[in-house]
Amino acid sequence: MTDWEQERVDRQVQPAPDRYRNALGKYKIDRLASCKGCGRCVEVCKYGVHIKPKGYTFTLRPQDQYCVGPDCAECADSCINQCPNHALVIRRNPTVDCMGDPRWSSDLILSTWHMAETGHTPPEHLECRRGETDGGFDKLVFSFEVEGYESRPVPAAVDPNEIDLSLDLNHRGDGRPQVHIDIPVYGGGMSFGSVSIHTILAKARAMTAWNSFTCTGEGGYHDRLRPYDDHVITQVATGLFGVREETIQRVRIVEFKYAQGAKPGLGGHLLGDKNTPPVARMREAVAGNALFSPFPFHSVYSVEDHKKHVDWIKEMNPTCLVSVKVSTPTDVDMVAVGSFYAGAHIVHLDGSYGGTGAAPDIAKKNIAMPIEYAIPKVHKFLVAEGIRDQITLIASGGIRTAYDALKAIALGADGVVIGTPEMVALGCVRCACCESGRGCPRGIATTDPELVEQMGLEWSTQRLINLQNAWREQMLDVLTRLGMKSIRELRGRSDVLCYIADDAAAGAGAAAGRAGAPVQAEEVAR
Amino acid sequence: MPERYHVHVVPTPPRFHRVGKYGNVDWREDCSRCTNCVKLRCLYNVYKSEAAYNRDPESPVVTLDECKACLSCVQGCTKGLLSVSINPGYLDMGDDYWKPDVLLTTWNQADSGKIPVSGAGYRGKFYGYGFDSIWTDMSEIVRPTRDGIHGREYISTAVDIGPKPMRLRFGADGSLLTPSSPLIELPLPVILDMPAWQVECQHLAEARALAAKHLGTLAVIPVEEVGELDPQLLPYVAPLFGETAGWSAFDRAREQLDHVRMVHLTDSGQVAGMFHIFQESRANIVVAVRMTLTPSTADRIMELAKVGMRVFEVIADQHGRETLADGAPGRHLKDTLRAIHGRLVAAGIRDEVTIIVSGGIALAEHMAKAIICGADAIALDTPLLVALGCRVCRDKTRCCTPNACPCEISAVEPGYGAQRIVNLMGAWHSQLLEVLGAMGIREARRLRGETGRAIFMEDIEREAFGDLCRVSPEQVLS
Structure with a gap:
């Protein structure tokens, strides 16, 4: 229980435009010297790309980020075609090709930016559902995204206002208080040191607004988090940096971090450059030294030891829930069951393609399985064990979009934990330079006093509140299409998903018309 | 406890300004x-x-x-x-296997000798060709290595090359009847092989031999060139006898053979004869047979094993594939190695035989995965050239001739080249430790053939998504 006065944060969507002078768009409009400043483009553009303030002779530089691209440009009444001097040219912006990667395609980054700016679903020219990895979530679609779904029996109409996205996190019935979150999402652990204090606080404030949680990460509990104690998870990781009795006693959820998806089996990494004096102070370490957390906990070498650990936390804080964060080895199902019998309320699976502030490249790609494989494995095993309804299964590590979150839930998770989407909402371009030197050049994952100042707290809080609102809109939309009244109905409903197979027989998709049942042999034959 | 194996890396800047992204x-x-x-x-x-x-x-x-x-x-x-x-x-740069990212990370490792660490999560495709469709396992709570790689415990990357008799035979008087067989312990599961296409020059051979000495491993060098090396390097050199080499080649190399620990024989009709020459006159030398990876490699290994050969180096093409009879590429190493390994296990001789694999090993993770698929050790070829600055342009007519290479590979000073190779191996060694540490395995010998501690895409994809409705890409509404 916290003894600190708690701050309220309004759940209000407000525009939070890009903090850089030149926002990036998928397309770029070049204005040639033949522009006479007639202002025709300002009149025809519906999207606010062209602006000519009163008294100006010429229009401002085009606001590329609002341009919807060739589909609009090819119309007779577009700015391109209407310009009397043919002074406008549109092309794909070469800079966005330098941004992102198959997992976080430039479209996903731009659409996340759009959501963080406006709080609403992005326009159609930005893909906001799937990345370009050709596997995992990117190979899964909902049955209503497949041709022929119209022929399916229409689900009972659902009023979006009645849909419930909230989750209870305590299913053990062990007398500990219920913890209720309003969205099926909470924030992942990011330590002070790996990210800036503004990033940490913005995450905490946004999740306070949405009545959900954020997590301290392994670098200790920063004093500036105290006004949000009720929405903070204290992480106890193998390095035990900054873990004290008080930090465990003041929160409603305590998380054991056994492993992190991006570097499973290896323990946290904080390279020396980023271990600045304030970071070192909180971690009770020597500034400038690289901090490699051990793996595993030095006190846990068996499931029995693990239970002892959980009991220790429960003894110290009699009202908290215990979450166990593990990565995804082949026997992840056994680990989950073991955690349940050890007394955990939440099993948090962290898949191997998740984010990190620093990890060996070899670990990110090659060790342990991606979350898409682990969720159904664990879910099915828990169901078979008959304990599925007594534990909360949370998935993380590679959840990029609201659609990823929904697919994770359809595969069997109760809810998800996100990290990278929040970083992207704050302006991350995935340049992967968070680990060394002065840290993030964009001021998100750094503790460099100068770089941190690039990002204000109000702005960053608003971006994250907006992002969650946009995700919420998309979740409501999907649930409406599926005819479900609650996110809890979606759990384990993998029958609403289809798998995109390159070798799938054409026409087999008619199966999607039958509420997405697996393809029958005779149907393929036909 | 044995002394920890440590690779001494020294930052060694590249000779050329690199190609930026x-x-x-x-x-x-x-x-x-x-x-x-x-x-x-x-x-x-x-x-x-x-x-x-x-x-x-x-x-x-x-x-x-x-x-x-x-x-x-x-x-x-x-x-x-x-x-x-x-x-x-x-x-x-490169091609679809030797991707630009692969070249860049190899250069960085050869520069610094450090394990590549970066921020943000994994950035690539969900899975890919060959080794990219395998994930290694990790051990969550219950594990035999307690401290991981940064702790006190020692994780050994050593492997043995040579015949390993399963039992000893004794005479009635208690004398040992089993002939003593040579066994070479390499501190890391790597030998330094010849590049597949680069015009071989003395500088490179010397650089490889120097690096092999530094690392405590072996460098494969054509027997004709061995004579020009410093005799002190010979224990770290494995002379390669060509396909047509016979008694005369053996005779010419007589002097050098007094110092070497291992030789490679190219597979041919007369390889068994050569093997017996060595067995009779140089019983202290490990003899390896070097063969191109084909669909019948497992048969050939079984055949040669019957006449007593125990060490085999199989050579895949540069993309890690076997070569079919018509010269076309076949299956990837991850499948062929498992087949060879399984065949030897079924015949009950797996532990007596050493399999070294080369070709298509481009990154440190490929080394770990090749061992998981059943190799005892790997022989590195192309990455050694990349460490010296090669961009894998592989233009035999224009670039890969001594004076036309844009990276001037043949002008590399041997000491400098050796340090770049040592740096690369230092980084690979650290990465192998990361994988072993995460798996909770304490020695590289135990990693061999541990397919149960790996996740294969085909299997897990079926397990996770097999019960979902399948649709073709065209059916997905945009």
Whole structure:
């Protein structure tokens, strides 16, 4: 229980435009010297790309980020075609090709930016559902995204206002208080040191607004988090940096971090450059030294030891829930069951393609399985064990979009934990330079006093509140299409998903018309 | 406890300015000369080093090769004059297996000897060809290594090469009847092989031999060139006898053979005869047979094992594939190795035989995965060239001749080349430790054939998504 006065944060969507002078768009409009400043483009553009303030002779530089691209440009009444001097040219912006990667395609980054700016679903020219990895979530679609779904029996109409996205996190019935979150999402652990204090606080404030949680990460509990104690998870990781009795006693959820998806089996990494004096102070370490957390906990070498650990936390804080964060080895199902019998309320699976502030490249790609494989494995095993309804299964590590979150839930998770989407909402371009030197050049994952100042707290809080609102809109939309009244109905409903197979027989998709049942042999034959 | 094996890496800068991933477009004529120019604020000083040439003619021409594409300058420029784009020259390097990213990370490791660490999560495709469709396992709570790689415990990467008899035979009087067989313990599961296509030159052979000495491993060098090496290097050299080499080649190399610990024989009709020559006159030398990986490799290994051979090096093509009878590429190593391994296990001789694999091993993870699939050790070829600056242009007519190589590989000074190779191996060794540590395995010998501790895409994909409705890509509504 916290003894600190708690701050309220309004759940209000407000525009939070890009903090850089030149926002990036998928397309770029070049204005040639033949522009006479007639202002025709300002009149025809519906999207606010062209602006000519009163008294100006010429229009401002085009606001590329609002341009919807060739589909609009090819119309007779577009700015391109209407310009009397043919002074406008549109092309794909070469800079966005330098941004992102198959997992976080430039479209996903731009659409996340759009959501963080406006709080609403992005326009159609930005893909906001799937990345370009050709596997995992990117190979899964909902049955209503497949041709022929119209022929399916229409689900009972659902009023979006009645849909419930909230989750209870305590299913053990062990007398500990219920913890209720309003969205099926909470924030992942990011330590002070790996990210800036503004990033940490913005995450905490946004999740306070949405009545959900954020997590301290392994670098200790920063004093500036105290006004949000009720929405903070204290992480106890193998390095035990900054873990004290008080930090465990003041929160409603305590998380054991056994492993992190991006570097499973290896323990946290904080390279020396980023271990600045304030970071070192909180971690009770020597500034400038690289901090490699051990793996595993030095006190846990068996499931029995693990239970002892959980009991220790429960003894110290009699009202908290215990979450166990593990990565995804082949026997992840056994680990989950073991955690349940050890007394955990939440099993948090962290898949191997998740984010990190620093990890060996070899670990990110090659060790342990991606979350898409682990969720159904664990879910099915828990169901078979008959304990599925007594534990909360949370998935993380590679959840990029609201659609990823929904697919994770359809595969069997109760809810998800996100990290990278929040970083992207704050302006991350995935340049992967968070680990060394002065840290993030964009001021998100750094503790460099100068770089941190690039990002204000109000702005960053608003971006994250907006992002969650946009995700919420998309979740409501999907649930409406599926005819479900609650996110809890979606759990384990993998029958609403289809798998995109390159070798799938054409026409087999008619199966999607039958509420997405697996393809029958005779149907393929036909 | 044995003394810890440690690779002494020394930062060794590249000889050439590297090909960068990004380039920029800069509309300088519109510049308003404002005082808070983004170029001055670049966190990586990319623009300053680019401009250094303007002031000092001696300073090298540096393009934006070090640009990390954080886009701060693009987004911050007062007049929006800057764009960044991907350098087409970067994308042109290598091929679809030896990707530009592979070359870049190999160069970085050869520069510094450090394990590549970066921020943000994995950035690539969900899975890919060959080794990219395998994930190694990790051990969550219950594990035999307690401290991981940064702790007190020792994880051994040593492997043994040579015949390993399963039992000893004794005479009635208690005397040992089993002939003593040579066994070489390598401190890391790597030998340094010849590049597949580069015109071989003495510099490179010497660099490999020096690196092998430093690392405590072996360098494969054609027997004709061995004579020119410093005799002190010979224990770290494995002379290679060509297909047609017979008694005369053996005779010519007699002097050097007094010092070597291992030889490689190219597989041919007469390889068994050569093997017996060695067995009779040089019983202290490990004899390996070197063969191209084909669909019948497992049969051939069984055949040669019957006449007593125990060490085999199988050579896949540069993309890790077997070569079919018509010369076309076949299956990838991950499948062929498992087949060979399984065959030897079924015959009950797996532990007596050593399998070394080469070709298509491009990254440290490929080493770990090849061992998981059933190899005892790997022989490195192309990565050694890449460590020296090679861009895998592989243009036999133009580039890969002694005087035409754009990276001037044949001009590499042996000591410098050796240090680059040592650095690369140091980084690979650390990465192997990461994988072993995460798996909770304490020695590389135990990793061999541990397919149960790996996750194969085909299996897990079926397990996770097999019960979902399958649709073709065309059916997905955009």
